[in-house]
Amino acid sequence: MEQPAISDYGFLSDCRSGALVSRDGSVDWWCPDRFDGSAVFARLLGPDAGHFQLGPVGAGGAGHRVERAYHPDTLVLRTVHHTPEGSVAVTDALAAEVGARAHELGMNSPGVLIRVVEGLSGRVRMGLDFVPRPEHGLLTPYLYDQPDGSVLATAGPVALVLGARGLPLRAGRDSVRQEFEVSAGQVVGFHLAYGGTYGEPPVRVDPLTTLAETIQAWEAYRETHTYPGRYPELVRPSATVLTGLTYARSGAVAAALTTSLPEKLGGDRNYDYRYSWLRDFAMTMRALWVAACPHEASRLFAWVTRSIGRIGDEPVPVVFGLEGERDLTEHVCPHMPGYGGSLPVRVGNDAWRQRQLDVPGEVLAAVWRLRDYLGDTFDEELREMVLGLTEQVACTWHLPDRGMWETREDERHYLSSKVLCWTAMDRAVLLADRLGAQADPRRWAVIRDEIRDTVLREGWNERIGAFTGAFGSAELDASALFLPITHFLPATDPRMRSTIAVVERELGTEDGLVRRWNTDPAGFLLCSFWLVECLAMTGQRRRAAELFERVAGHANDVGLFSEQVDLGTGAQLGNTPQALSHIGLINAAWRLTDPNWY
Structure with missing residues (x-):
């Protein structure tokens, strides 16, 4: 795989931690506890150091075109993939606390990565590749299927739960790799929650509701700020x-x-x-x-x-x-x-x-x-x-x-x-x-x-x-x-x-x-x-x-x-x-x- 350019990455933040997501939909950097903490995805610095890919199968081939933009005044990133089979949008965000507004943003962030897939036209086959590698790639976690269709990944001090709304997930030996199809009007939401093996467990959230709350939190924050100058x-x-x-x-x-x-x-x-x-x-x-x-x-x-x-x-x-x-x-x-x-x-x-x-x-x-x-x-x-x-x-x-x-x-x-x-x-x-x-x-x-x-x-x-x-x-x-x-x-x-x-x-x-x-x-x-x-x-x-x-x-x-x-x-x-x-x-x-x- 050719390494993305530095400029290919978009920035997500919950004002506690930050993630980088590439144009092709791969989260290649996330230190979920705090900005200067340990990464669970670090493919940015090594191909085997963990990533979370979500995008059309065969992305990057002939006829594949990408457009992306932030929701205004937020760090919620919407990426639209146009493929020969149809178009699909993936919206990525690090979740704000429910009800957080203005200067509360980030004070009690739940440590959850939200990824919402929306079919826009046609029928697009999507690929999910979840490969967590905590401690900057030093740890390979155990993965366990959960009764609600989510997957628990745990290694050392880190626990991660990956869940999907309306899509049961199945754990592989050290990763989750699945394909699914999205038609026009169909929405599939994913949430990846971070917690401690010996501390607070990962928070379970509804991805669509949490995404809407996160957008509102950012918008309320920016509404409190004015800039009267040029540009x-x-x-x-x-x-x-x-x-x-x-x-x-x-x-x-x-x-x-x-x-x-x-x-x-x-x-x-x-x-x-x-x-x-x-x-x-x-x-x-x-x-x-x-x-x-x-x-x-x-x-x-x-x-x-x-x-x-x-x-x-x-x-x-x-x-x-x-x-x-x-x-x-x-x-x-x-x-x-x-x-x-x-x-x-x-x-x-x-x-x-x-x-x-x-x-x-x-x-x-x-x-x-x-x-x-x-x-x-x-x-x-x-x-x-x-x-x-x-x-x-x-x-x-x-x-x-x-x-x-x-x-x-x-x-x-x-x-x-x-x-x-x-x-x-x-x-x-x-x-x-x-x-x-x-x-x-x-x-x-x-x-x-x-x-x-x-x-x-x-x-x-x-x-x-x-x-x-x-x-x-x-x-x-x-x-x-x-x-x-x-x-x-x-x-x-x-x-x-x-x-x-x-x-x-x-x-x-x-x-x-x-x-x-x-x-x-x-x-x-x-x-x-x-x-x-x-x-x-x-x-x-x-x-x-x-x-x-x-x-x-x-x-x-x-x-x-x-x-x-x-x-x-x-x-x-x-x-x-x-x-x-x-x-x-x-x-x-x-x-x-x-x-x-x-």
Whole structure:
């Protein structure tokens, strides 16, 4: 079987877990307990690691055509298969709790995958292939027929029940493989429920009723959100994706649904992105504030303060688990061949051990953005966090680190890290009147100005005519586009104008993509949207809008972005759906609406 392209997958979410379903109807990724948990279907990373196929027999042959789309403002995916024998629709969703509405979405998700087959015309023979393989493919379950016509699969800590409305199922040795026919007007609903072998049993639901409830839950959620800016037809779906990547129990936003999808096919830059990065925090907050509502932003903020805890001498980690876990020790899955043979397959992310000097700047920028919502006087927990982060930057800003792109090579004095150290000190000075007697804005201002002078002196390369990626380096880095977004320098400053032009000329491509550096083989979507923002801030709004539309055109057919785009083939690369890519779209759209947005 030929492996589907990354862009072939649609995204399902219940705001606790997420699944990927291919155009031909195969669920090839699902971690049912939580986003960063263990997968029961992982064929995305290995052909024997489990899947749940549901589609026309012989799909992909002559005369087979697929159309798919989300129900508006939901992550309920409807795929229509047109075959020579007739047409059939398969609607897929991860179930919401019965009665859940608006901000209740995901708080008590039942852990049920719903798949509803509807005959549209003719008579189509359908194939079901249910091959569960818990623990990322390490376990082969026992399967048992149940009196009600469902099948129980159990192995290790996992129990799964697959049932169908009006269609008895029969267990094979380690899978369920059946065929059935669907005529026009006929509906067959499947539900796959997850539970624990030793805990709560899987929940039995009616698939049709639950599907209708899930659609209503998503629609009610989006009705509470408004977006008054440009490109609402792109912003609203991206906001829905961000909601789908939000772990509702804590408010944390997962960077992506997947692990180990490669930045380059056959390469080894394959990392686990199913966690929440503090570096992304300020950008995420901006996007949530623009396209969602203060409720999501405030819950995310509360998660950050609890996750960081009391600040000591050790650097604050850049990444946490979705409930605030620190230790994300990375290990390799040697039994999995990886997507497209890209090894290793990793679970966990050792970036939590790295020194990342930009983290406090992202957090304090978010505090500043939320200052009016947080009140004139901060509570003790918030005050201690802001003071602790500020003093940590004051003591460490001069040190090298691993940089925004989390290199696993030697530490360096990265430009973006120093700029975000300046951001931390600048926002602390502005927030000083809310921080009590321990605030020291005069000393902080001196340090802030020292950082600024150092960046302007050491980060600028006169020969190239641009700010470069690290002090003393001649290597361009698209992270320099972040300077005007943080308000370190206005985009109209001559040095910034020159940097923007050089980055666009040397790192940009004809189709609007921007690479992170000269040797990067792929366009990085977030950086591409940063260029849109920079052009808008320099007054080039028409060019910025044209670029925005070209970059947005790299989404797949249901509006999803991964992390990068291959420059030769246009194929999506990296973990998907990627929160930062959708965040970049939302923030760029609002910048085109209001170029002076702070």
